Amino acid sequence: MIFLGLDIGGTKVELSLLTLEQGSSKNSFSYQDQSFHWEIINRQRISTNRLDSYSHFIERLEFFCQSVCKDSSVSFDDITGCGLALPGTVCNFTKKMLNGNSRFLVGKNLQKDLNDTLMLRCPVVSMNDANCFTLAESLLGAGKNLHQKEKERYKNFSCFGLILGTGVGGGFYYQNKIFQGRRGSACEVGHIELVTNGLPCYCGRSGCSEQYLSGPGFEASFRTRMYGQILSAPSAKEIFDLHEKGEPMATATIIQYKKYLGKFLGNLIQSFDPSCFVFGGGMSKEKLLYEDLLSFIKPHTYVKENIPSITAAKLGDSAGSLGACLLPFIENHEL
Ligand SMILES: [Zn+2]
Missing domain, CATH: 3.30.420.40 (ATPase, nucleotide binding domain)
Incomplete structure (x- = not known):
């Protein structure tokens, strides 16, 4: 499984391509009593440019996604799920960003608009960046080794x-x-x-x-x-x-x-x-x-x-984009 995660911040956008396969290794984590091996295939950044128009920002994201995937010999059809970490609250119903300092994103449904542009054949999910940080650190970072101990007790x-x-x-x-x-x-x-x-x-x-x-x-x-x-x-x-x-x-x-x-x-x-x-x-x-x-x-x-x-x-500045990769992964496990 390959996941694409975008962390959209006020000053930079980070993209991570992550592979997840069932199996245990030095680099694996536990989720719902199953073990998954994870590896970052590629990780790159561009600047956000707050003065951009929304439509120009989407064009830049499209070009960015295409170029990173091409770099890693990954086609859009290979992607299992795409996640977006956004700098504001994302409404559960409309999927629009409700607030935040990046004014050009407020009121916009980026997960839909980006999907319309990229025409991915996989689920696209978005959430607030602090939630994505928490998800990545819980599964892959600081919380990783606590799961077993806490579950036993x-x-x-x-x-x-x-x-x-x-x-x-x-x-x-x-x-x-x-x-x-x-x-x-x-x-x-x-x-x-x-x-x-x-x-x-x-x-x-x-x-x-x-x-x-x-x-x-x-x-x-x-x-x-x-x-x-x-x-x-x-x-x-x-x-x-x-x-x-x-x-x-x-x-x-x-x-x-x-x-x-x-x-x-x-x-x-x-x-x-x-x-x-x-x-x-x-x-x-x-x-x-x-x-x-x-x-x-x-x-x-x-x-x-x-x-x-x-x-x-423990994951440094990449927790946002890694958490974004994990959003469609956990959503898929809920189905
Ligand atoms: Zn306040």
């Missing part, structure tokens, strides 16, 4: 994927699929209120978790603490470096961030009780984030025993 495996990057997003893998909710908007956790009467958010509300837990939110918190005493605007990574050098305001910013993260995770644990959390996005790369995180979470949980494990993503 708790009869189930679930994984909550949390993106702490330019924005904050989430996805919940449960009972062998992504939990989407009624409209497809489940786990849009970046807009859960974390602070009462807090910072204003672009969604029109205030105190949203994204304002505190995103990379830009963390950076803004440091700049506020410095009371305008700095001319530059240090990146999140530079703030962690400043902490290493003993800058007390950097340390205070990190501690405050972990307090917010602990409260947020405590609330998610009470709602979802997952087997594990997998963190993605720029902030997830900072090792200091994971140190002693439990002590920040426990005050915010009711059940304090066996708190879910928390790890960083």
